[in-house]
Amino acid sequence: MKKFLALMISVIVLVSLIGCASSNQKGNNATDNEQNTPVTGDQTGSDSGEAKLPSPTIKEGPIKIAYVPSVMNVYYDQVLSGMKEEVDKLGGNGVVEVLIHAPTSNETTVNEQINIMENLIPQGVDVIAISAESDEPLTTLLKKAAEAGIVVFEFNMPTVDLTSEYYVSNIGYDQFEAGRLIGEWAVNHFGDKPTKTAILEGFPGTLNTQRLEGFLKGIEGHDNFDVAFSQTANWTRDDGQSVTENMLEAHPDIDFIAGLYDEMSLGAYNAVKAAGLQDKIVIAGYDNTEAGYDSIQKGEMAMTVDNGAKNIGSSIVISAYQYCKQGKEVERVIDVGSIALDKNNINEFDTDSYKYVKQEPVPNYLQD
Structure with missing residues (x-):
């Protein structure tokens, strides 16, 4: 009887072991099948299945930065100047190389940037620096860039x-706050005087909305400001002039024009001067372009807001170098700040900020 029970126990154990082995073999086969399946972005990175941004690295050799503004204009030229000067300080293109990939028109920015990103990702750049009204339309491409090991x-x-x-840092300034500074300046300038106000807006969109809402916040609670006119002038001087000409026909008693970009404000001044109203109507701008600066110096435009365009470019290159060459983490949000400029402080502004100024290499630059 004992021998029979022992035999039965042995058979049961053997069957159990065979069952476990069969079960484990099936598990291994499943794993093999998973390993043979091409890995997609949804399967890489974190445990949640999302592709993640490449970690800080210490890269040998030069890093290539693809510069993708929303369009090339005066502002983005200033940003580029800041980038080029930092490249000079770091030792030139042998250390950091900036490649310009810019859309040709504001009207086609999103579609062109999508095409640019799709072409850049397989080219093996190290960094993409991109500007747009929102990163939402670019999410899929930002994810692909992360999967390709590109830092954004x-x-x-x-x-x-x-x-x-999918990106390291957002470098820039607060559009709302910069708009609010125009309103704050106007309140200080006009005091309690009844002020009939016109606003020249840019293209409809987030950028325009934040600037506009900031301005309205700046004059909030000051009932002497009557916003009698608000219309797009498409960010351009020509449209700023034509829109203002039409506006003055309907509202010749306007006291104040707030342009949400200097170019529109400069066009407004041309229209105001042609109407002989330059001594009556006060004009404010935004972004402190070189032409806007000159206009204030001449007593034409009354003020503008500087938003550190060149500092943004410098910050892009410095942050990219620290992240990709030095293996350092960088700030998630880098705000270069904004400042209102008028006749009282315009001379304090460094006009070299409008242009690229060749720099000499700086030994041990950005080294601890």
């Missing part, structure tokens, strides 16, 4: 997803 910096982008794992 967003700049001058008013709406960003701060939870996104």
